[in-house]
Amino acid sequence: MKNLGELFDTFEREAFRLETLDDYGGSGNTGAYGRFLAGDPPPEDYNAEWVAELRSHTSLGKRVYRVHILSRPLTPYLRFELGWGHRTNQAGGEEFFILDTTDKANPLEGVGDFWLFDAQAPVVMHYDASGAVTGRETLSDDRAQEFIGYRDTALAHAEPFSEWWSKHGD
Template structure:
């Protein structure tokens, strides 16, 4: 699905200051860590090495002073997948320096209705993520430079309406 000669992987390898991610789905369970998700559902403890590869990648970036952060748009009650992602994934990824924010639309309109999942790198390059209806990742499309400002605006709006994950989790987490 990538229509540019640059790929999402290229952008991860070359960003210099920051990488931002917007998550909009309630379920990504068909996109990876499927075994861990089923272990979570079965009530098993989180393995010590859960998400170790991603945490190492995070540390390689954040150790150089780069910022990696995301906003997840969600509503309560949380789906099983969101309880897994926030309880296992976010908690673990924070140990690698990733920052998380929650835009809870339970009692308010979504200020980013119809905005897709995306990554934004250094406010210069955006890649839209595509998923099927079951949360399976289908691919990404690196957008042309003239579309970047649109996604900078989406990032700024998401952050303006979100709160830090740790504060939100203290109120609503499992």
């Protein structure tokens, strides 16, 4: 089975991500997060490598998209991720959706973070309490239907990030 990096290098049609945490602060971008907390604007080259990676896929017609399940009020980390990250990454063609559970039940309660490549290769993400990645587990393709169901449920209950941000963003 391929690992996450190999799947990202070889997917042919789509890469979907479900995010469920309120804080990924332990997973990287700590310097940028600190600048955000200090009130600094994003640097002009913020996430430039990821945006270039995204463009390398989306320019070939591949889709990279994600749903983030969250509730308001946003944590400081979510304000950073959405305000700096999502808004920047859209320039690379990544699509974002928000499943806001502030006033409704979470239809995916208990489902954790994962990537799903070409609707056949699920990669489950594991994190510690600080939001640092502690492991990635590529599951067998026979589990794909389960994760397709999670993806479809998330998308059915989510709204496009730009619409959500215009109502609830800072």
